Amino acid sequence: VPKYVPLDAAEYPRFTGIKTFMRLPYLDRPEDVDFVILGVPFDTGATYRVGARFGPEAIRNVSVMLRPYNPAQDIEVFDHLSGADLGDVAVVPGYIEESYRRIELAVNRVLDAGVTPVLLGGDHSITLAHLRAVAARFGPPCLVQFDSHSDTWDQYFGQRYTHGTPFRRAVEEGVVDPHHSVQVGMRGSLYSSRDLREAEELGYKVVTMAEVRQLGIQGTLEVIRSRVGARPVFISFDIDFIDPAFAPGTGTPEVGGPATWEALELVRGLRGIRMVACDVVEVMPAYDGPGSVTALAAANIAYELITLIALANKGGSST
Numbered sequence: 001v002p003k004y005v006p007l008d009a010a011e012y013p014r015f016t017g018i019k020t021f022m023r024l025p026y027l028d029r030p031e032d033v034d035f036v037i038l039g040v041p042f043d044t045g046a047t048y049r050v051g052a053r054f055g056p057e058a059i060r061n062v063s064v065m066l067r068p069y070n071p072a073q074d075i076e077v078f079d080h081l082s083g084a085d086l087g088d089v090a091v092v093p094g095y096i097e098e099s100y101r102r103i104e105l106a107v108n109r110v111l112d113a114g115v116t117p118v119l120l121g122g123d124h125s126i127t128l129a130h131l132r133a134v135a136a137r138f139g140p141p142c143l144v145q146f147d148s149h150s151d152t153w154d155q156y157f158g159q160r161y162t163h164g165t166p167f168r169r170a171v172e173e174g175v176v177d178p179h180h181s182v183q184v185g186m187r188g189s190l191y192s193s194r195d196l197r198e199a200e201e202l203g204y205k206v207v208t209m210a211e212v213r214q215l216g217i218q219g220t221l222e223v224i225r226s227r228v229g230a231r232p233v234f235i236s237f238d239i240d241f242i243d244p245a246f247a248p249g250t251g252t253p254e255v256g257g258p259a260t261w262e263a264l265e266l267v268r269g270l271r272g273i274r275m276v277a278c279d280v281v282e283v284m285p286a287y288d289g290p291g292s293v294t295a296l297a298a299a300n301i302a303y304e305l306i307t308l309i310a311l312a313n314k315g316g317s318s319t
């Protein structure tokens, strides 16, 4: 029987209590759980707007709306899972390498306990530290990146560590397997005609938003599945993957993206893959729309990612 589950909203009204993700218990160590939520409120890797340091808090606030049965996947998520909110990593604003060290330590602690980390950013620079920890445990994972940018630029302002460079650094450091990785949703203006070609030269498969439109959701899922196979997968979901009409609260929005429901369907369609870690990044509440619509989308994406872990547990326990 799962030990740590969300509060029952039929007994405790959703607006009561301290705002952990989905009203899960707050724990200070990853014990007796299958997954943990870990906030990473670091945003000084951003090249344009800042404010994603308040992303974890905003996502937790609206996540109280989430309910334990997922009808799209027909699963009682917490019949198969124990989960907790571990709070936030004590990052150091403005000091990216020290923050990376602290993120790695926090994620190592989770992985050493055999627990799946679900990180809430923070800007996309945090994913490099997350990947370092995951690669140290599983070997370089396949990356499935939902994003409007490939984040494989070499540097900004002469700096190698920013939210526009993590997936180039990850290849250089050998903490990702680019040849079985896929980046989905790229669109918008670029610095040069070479930008996306360089991502492909690093080894990534790039599926642009125009290609997603042509392939459709099922076709896109087939590309992702055939790319990763049965290998360990790291899912990184940048909220700017979703069209800014639905998710305006982000640092570098790009028009012409998918609706929220299409993004949810893409994550749901990954059931059966071997996800070992995931993150949802770039939520910036200061730029969010009415009803915290961006944070709400992010909370639901995180819920679908957690559901993938529940589905894997369910399959594994043959119940």
Ligand SMILES: [Mn+2]
Binding pocket: 124, 147, 148, 149, 151, 163, 238
């Ligand atoms: Mn990104």
